[in-house]
Amino acid sequence: MTHTCAELFQGMECTIIGNGDEEVTGLSFRSDAVEPGDMFFCIVGNVVDGHSFAQDAIDRGATSLVVQRKVYLADATDVAEVVVADSRKAMAHAAVSFYDHPSADFSLVGITGTNGKTTTTYLVEHIASVAGNRCGVIGTVGNKIAGRMEHSEHTTPESPDLQKLFARMRDAGCTVVAMEVSSHALDLQRTWGTDFAVTAFTNLTQDHLDYHHTFDDYFEAKALLFSRAYPARRVINIDSSWGRELLRRATEAGDEVITTGFASMAQIHPVDIAYEATRTRVTLEVRGAKVDVVYPLVGRFNVENVMTAFGCALALGIPTDVIVDALATMPAVPGRLEQVDAGVDAPVTVYVDYAHTPDALTKAIASIQELSGGRTIVVFGCGGNRDAGKRPIMGAAALAADFAVVTSDNPRHEDPQAIIDDIVAGMDADGAFIVEPDRRAAIAAAIAEARPGDAILLAGKGHEDYQLVGDAVLDFDDRKVAAEELVRAFGETETN
Numbered sequence: 001m002t003h004t005c006a007e008l009f010q011g012m013e014c015t016i017i018g019n020g021d022e023e024v025t026g027l028s029f030r031s032d033a034v035e036p037g038d039m040f041f042c043i044v045g046n047v048v049d050g051h052s053f054a055q056d057a058i059d060r061g062a063t064s065l066v067v068q069r070k071v072y073l074a075d076a077t078d079v080a081e082v083v084v085a086d087s088r089k090a091m092a093h094a095a096v097s098f099y100d101h102p103s104a105d106f107s108l109v110g111i112t113g114t115n116g117k118t119t120t121t122y123l124v125e126h127i128a129s130v131a132g133n134r135c136g137v138i139g140t141v142g143n144k145i146a147g148r149m150e151h152s153e154h155t156t157p158e159s160p161d162l163q164k165l166f167a168r169m170r171d172a173g174c175t176v177v178a179m180e181v182s183s184h185a186l187d188l189q190r191t192w193g194t195d196f197a198v199t200a201f202t203n204l205t206q207d208h209l210d211y212h213h214t215f216d217d218y219f220e221a222k223a224l225l226f227s228r229a230y231p232a233r234r235v236i237n238i239d240s241s242w243g244r245e246l247l248r249r250a251t252e253a254g255d256e257v258i259t260t261g262f263a264s265m266a267q268i269h270p271v272d273i274a275y276e277a278t279r280t281r282v283t284l285e286v287r288g289a290k291v292d293v294v295y296p297l298v299g300r301f302n303v304e305n306v307m308t309a310f311g312c313a314l315a316l317g318i319p320t321d322v323i324v325d326a327l328a329t330m331p332a333v334p335g336r337l338e339q340v341d342a343g344v345d346a347p348v349t350v351y352v353d354y355a356h357t358p359d360a361l362t363k364a365i366a367s368i369q370e371l372s373g374g375r376t377i378v379v380f381g382c383g384g385n386r387d388a389g390k391r392p393i394m395g396a397a398a399l400a401a402d403f404a405v406v407t408s409d410n411p412r413h414e415d416p417q418a419i420i421d422d423i424v425a426g427m428d429a430d431g432a433f434i435v436e437p438d439r440r441a442a443i444a445a446a447i448a449e450a451r452p453g454d455a456i457l458l459a460g461k462g463h464e465d466y467q468l469v470g471d472a473v474l475d476f477d478d479r480k481v482a483a484e485e486l487v488r489a490f491g492e493t494e495t496n
């Protein structure tokens with residue numbers, strides 16, 4: 001796949017200094033990943049200025065540079081420089097051109113919001129597959145092309161990686177792609193130039209204020225997905241004031257909107273819900289008609305996710321009866337209220353969940369309480385080098401459980417004890433909790449504390465099979481560790 005430098009920037013204001021007819025054979029924004037023939041994008045980051053790596057990129061064979069200010073390259077006069085106002089937007093624009101605008105060739109559903117994105121993309125994938133589509137999924141757990149899973153570094157990839165992935169999905173014959181669109185991605189223009197058929201909003205609660213600083217900035221980043229930059233049919237959960245503000249803007253813009261939520265004014269809302277141990281039965285009102293759905297996911301928050309996915313599927317033109325049939329066979333979403341199967345006859349139930357925000361933790365605990373006749377014990381921590389403001393709020397939220405074990409999540413480059421101190425600062429000192437920084441020991445402590453009939457919620461790490469400690473990526477999977485600790489506590493069965 002080659003294009004000339006000038007071709008990649010058609011339709012974008014820029015100044016090309018040097019030879020714009022040079023063929024570009026690849027796009028790169030990381031100097032250490034540059035290959036000969038690449039165009040290197042100099043990005044002014046929050047940590048370093050990519051312009052300072054221009055010479056490194058050229059030494060590795062880059063034949064053109066995209067810059068926000070001209071870089072003087074005395075020894076490299078044959079290198080073209082493209083001067084642009086915003087290197088990230090330019091990178092996304094060039095990536096869309098380089099891969100021949102792949103998102104125009106399938107129906108792309110973009111889902112944003114603080115919680116529920118991964119789950120909703122999985123629901124949309126499943127419904128669209130049952131409706132006869134070959135599907136792609138892009139998100140936190142990984143990227144899936146027609147059912148084949150690949151590792152992903154980000155929830156939403158950087159624009160060259162994203163457009164390349166879209167191109168592979170197009171070439172694999174995907175007709176529907178469901179992707180999570182993070183607020184970082186929207187703010188950093190990772191999706192700029194992408195065509196969405198449908199954009200959906202789940203909810204907005206505290207997270208990522210280390211990056212966005214204020215709630216309003218966080219909201220405006222999410223709101224970009226509903227702006228004129230991304231025309232599409234909209235699916236908006238209107239239970240929050242943020243959702244209602246998005247609805248107001250979409251209505252003003254004349255967009256086609258499907259509203260969802262517990263509120264009876266939503267076009268899709270529940271009129272009756274029955275939570276069972278391994279499934280949920282809901283009667284939905286869908287644009288005035290009663291529709292009974294049964295699906296093998298649990299938890300009140302999944303009612304919201306199912307409604308959002310229902311809305312997305314309708315916006316894709318999938319008939320209601322196909323959606324209902326598909327929901328009945330929905331597979332589990334990895335690490336979201338996933339029950340641990342240790343192969344032993346344990347008198348306690350252990351759930352692994354990805355709740356890592358105050359709202360998610362509150363809702364995950366409430367969901368478990370709804371399912372379990374016994375007590376609820378929660379084991380959780382908070383990630384290092386991420387929004388510290390949510391730590392004491394999560395601490396307070398955890399006390400809704402009968403017993404809490406405060407432990408480590410991914411400490412990254414922070415002192416695990418300092419993170420725990422931040423959490424505990426939000427907890428009533430008389431509350432029923434203990435601190436155990438070692439996550440395995442914390443899981444074992446929860447199992448030791450449990451009485452027959454109790455439920456244990458291991459929150460925060462979900463599908464992750466690693467723990468980030470400093471620069472180290474340690475093997476750690478809550479599901480495996482919990483299974484091992486259950487076996488240790490309750491003995492192996494004959495079949496094991």
Ligand SMILES: CC(=O)N[C@H]1[C@@H](OP(=O)(O)OP(=O)(O)OC[C@H]2O[C@@H](n3ccc(=O)[nH]c3=O)[C@H](O)[C@@H]2O)O[C@H](CO)[C@@H](O)[C@@H]1O[C@H](C)C(=O)N[C@@H](C)C(=O)N[C@H](CCC(=O)O)C(=O)O
Pocket residue numbers: 029030031032042043044045046047048049050053140153154155156157158182183184185188211
């Ligand atoms: C906050 C955030 O998203 N930061 C992203 C951002 O970093 P930045 O703007 O600070 O860039 P920087 O490190 O200063 O570097 C500037 C430029 O110099 C380049 N560089 C840097 C060093 C070098 O040796 N050579 C070189 O070329 C970099 O590639 C970059 O292009 O741009 C970088 C690439 O250009 C990303 O790698 C980086 O992601 C960091 C690693 C990250 O952890 N991001 C997370 C928080 C994230 O994106 N999360 C979201 C949401 C998760 C959720 O679902 O909640 C996601 O979508 O994954």
Ligand SMILES: Nc1ncnc2c1ncn2[C@@H]1O[C@H](COP(=O)(O)OP(=O)(O)OP(=O)(O)O)[C@@H](O)[C@H]1O
Pocket residue numbers: 113114115116117118119120140155180202203301302304305335336337353354355356359360361363364462
């Ligand atoms: N609609 C929802 N409202 C509130 N909490 C939810 C909702 N859906 C899921 N959760 C909680 O949030 C956790 C993460 O869910 P999910 O992975 O679907 O969200 P996400 O938006 O993709 O998160 P991330 O930002 O980490 O990618 C779940 O494990 C659950 O505890």
Ligand SMILES: N[C@H](CCC[C@H](N)C(=O)O)C(=O)O
Pocket residue numbers: 140155356382383384386409410460461464
């Ligand atoms: N995508 C989220 C995941 C957080 C998961 C949690 N385990 C943590 O490490 O904080 C983030 O990067 O903030």
Ligand SMILES: [Mg+2]
Pocket residue numbers: 117118139140141155180
């Ligand atoms: Mg996700």
